Amino acid sequence: MSSTSPEPATNESLPAGLYIVATPIGNLGDITLRAIDVLKRCDRVACEDTRVTGKLLKHLGISKPLQRYDDHALDSVRDRLIAQMRSEAITLVSDAGTPLVSDPGYDLVRLAREAGVSVTTIPGACAAIAGLTLSGLPNDRFLFAGFLPVKEKARGEALAELAGVQATLVFYESGPRLVKSLTAIGEVLPGREVAVARELTKLHEECRTGSAGDLAAHYTAHPPKGEIVLLVGPPAHVEASAEDADGMLREALATMKTSQAAAHVAKATGLDRKQLYARAMELKDQ
Structure with missing residues (x-):
């Protein structure tokens, strides 16, 4: 039996709160069905640039009040949005991709959670x-x-x-x-x-x-x-001598299980994990 909830009716209002909505990073076909549904049923949209978001909503055939919100927004703007979230469904979008990932929204989400506002994420494209x-x-x-x-x-x-x-x-x-x-x-x-x-x-x-x-x-x-x-790419594996490996194993064994310590040192040095495990067992017995 599927645990997926049934799709809500598009005319059903959203519960009040903040909805973090990911938008396309280039290809408009990458907007998710859930994102479209939330944008259709929300009360207003907080966005980086009203012109950019306006074009996206027009493409989707959606008309909503737009509120400019970015990292330079005044505290009064943020406070007003949080007050509105108590009775309205407010979506947060960036110009492209997932909000908060090198985009505005961190302070708004943090303060909304501190204020007891419901926060929901609608995942999607991320560059x-x-x-x-x-x-x-x-x-x-x-x-x-x-x-x-x-x-x-x-x-x-x-x-x-x-x-x-x-x-x-x-x-x-x-x-x-x-x-x-x-x-x-x-x-x-x-x-x-x-x-x-x-x-x-x-x-x-x-x-x-x-x-x-x-x-x-x-x-x-x-x-x-x-x-x-x-x-x-990550740095190349470090060439390690037997003494180096022993030192790294002893350090790892102080906080890890034997198998975890061997795997950790193997990843860092490129040495054989099974041999490191055997040596780690010897070190534990010493």
């Missing part, structure tokens, strides 16, 4: 996830780090801070800043595999992979436009 799936880079672990800093020194420091993270790094970037970011990645994270995903879900969708230097050269010759997902 970071779309770029990750296209890249072919390891995706069992990834870290989304938003936009890199604009200034060169801060950009380098941010990359250096992430250098040891054993995961694929995912950033958002703009066309005019892409080459500078690729150059910084080549300097701070040399040898990493890099991917640039752009025009996601659109006719000219593109994902290029290679070294940071090669990609910087390509995009210097072919300046990109629009929003971009920039991905950096």
Whole structure:
């Protein structure tokens, strides 16, 4: 028996509260049926840019009051929206993709929850996830780090801070800043595999992979436009001596089970997990 709830009637009003609605990142066909239903039945829409959201609603044949809301909104605007949520269904959308993911909405959602307002998420398109799936880079672990800093020194420091993270790094970037970011990645994270995903879900969708230097050269010759997902592969496994491995196992065993410690050190060093497990058992008996 299916546990899926029946689709609500489109003329049935929504319960009061805040509804976080993901919208397409390019292809308008990526709007979900649930998102359309919520947009049709809500009382008003809080959005980054009323012109952008207005075009989407017009495409969907929906007319709703629009309230501009972004990270620069006055406290009075936020307070008024939260007060309205007590008696109305308010949807929150960004210009594209999932709200709050490097987009406005964090403060509004946090304060709504603190005020006891019902908060519901309507998931959908997200550029970071779309770029990750296209890249072919390891995706069992990834870290989304938003936009890199604009200034060169801060950009380098941010990359250096992430250098040891054993995961694929995912950033958002703009066309005019892409080459500078690729150059910084080549300097701070040399040898990493890099991917640039752009025009996601659109006719000219593109994902290029290679070294940071090669990609910087390509995009210097072919300046990109629009929003971009920039991905950096994890660091290569570290060559570890027997003494290094023993030290790492002892440290891991302090907080992990034997099998977990062996798996953790194997992932960090590239050494054989079964051999590490056997050595971990010996260390425990010492």
